[in-house]
Amino acid sequence: MSATTPTDTAGATAGPLVGADRPDALRGEGVVLFDASVGAHRGAAPRIPGARPFDLDGRLSDHTSTVPHTMPGAREFTEALRSLGVHDTDTVVVYDAQGVYSSARAWWMLRAMGLDRVAVLDGGLPAWIAAGHPVEQSPAAYDGPRGTFTARPRDGLIVGADAVAAALTDPAAAVLDARTRGRYAGTAPEPRPGLRGGHMPGSVSLPFGELQRDGGVMRPAHELRTAFEAAAGDRERLYFSCGSGVTACVLALGATLAGYRDLAVYDGSWSEWGRPSDRPVATGEDPDGSGAR
Numbered sequence: 001m002s003a004t005t006p007t008d009t010a011g012a013t014a015g016p017l018v019g020a021d022r023p024d025a026l027r028g029e030g031v032v033l034f035d036a037s038v039g040a041h042r043g044a045a046p047r048i049p050g051a052r053p054f055d056l057d058g059r060l061s062d063h064t065s066t067v068p069h070t071m072p073g074a075r076e077f078t079e080a081l082r083s084l085g086v087h088d089t090d091t092v093v094v095y096d097a098q099g100v101y102s103s104a105r106a107w108w109m110l111r112a113m114g115l116d117r118v119a120v121l122d123g124g125l126p127a128w129i130a131a132g133h134p135v136e137q138s139p140a141a142y143d144g145p146r147g148t149f150t151a152r153p154r155d156g157l158i159v160g161a162d163a164v165a166a167a168l169t170d171p172a173a174a175v176l177d178a179r180t181r182g183r184y185a186g187t188a189p190e191p192r193p194g195l196r197g198g199h200m201p202g203s204v205s206l207p208f209g210e211l212q213r214d215g216g217v218m219r220p221a222h223e224l225r226t227a228f229e230a231a232a233g234d235r236e237r238l239y240f241s242c243g244s245g246v247t248a249c250v251l252a253l254g255a256t257l258a259g260y261r262d263l264a265v266y267d268g269s270w271s272e273w274g275r276p277s278d279r280p281v282a283t284g285e286d287p288d289g290s291g292a293r
Helices: 074-083 102-112 124-130 161-168 181-185 221-232 248-257 269-273
Strands: 031-035 091-095 118-121 173-177 237-241 262-266
Touching (some): 091 102, 091 124, 102 118, 102 248, 161 173, 161 237, 161 262, 173 221, 221 248, 237 269, 248 262
Parallel strands (some): 031 091, 091 118, 173 237, 237 262
């Protein structure tokens, strides 16, 4: 299996990943390009020409939640995408300024809300610039006509703490943690104040960076499959967690490229589970590195 994606007759990407060597996939009628950069990169120049803002730090998160980057409701998501000119028939390509980081979150959200034709630009803006393609020295923006997109939420792609707690005791499922191994073990501090250190008992450490080559480019499918099998064994039902539900989606992207299909992202992730509560927390490394139970 290749980590590149096929294309349709219009030249737009038809799979979850498109390389920076395919600038045609980011252009054309019915193709929408989103910049999903977060943090210090949010709203910053340069951008790929024509990119619109997929603002995960703004309206494309639910700010009524006490947990960051929570998935908005279907009505709010519909309104946000219509205001960005998206139609149900569009093909969407998402990138970010860090490689493949927050773009995977936007990709997973779009899929969870019923959009099939969506892909991540492999290596993001750095790969685009390295390939010699043009950029604009202005932030992502959109002031065009409204779209007609309607969210159609899919059950099971975004899950809560109770579903993850059940998965932790399910011998057919694996819960994979995308944070660094130090944060998983509780030996490195959490970047968000007030959270406990450590991990969910029974979860497995698989830092999202281990699925990428230098420059934030995703590893080939066969290497991804090896990484997931080393972490999850023969379990095919995979749940993903991280700090706030963002890099968990890099694991979801990697697992999709590796051929897994029964996947879910824990929306609240450690920002929810790690708060002081009666949810159990373990510290230290997994004794055999496999999460076996």
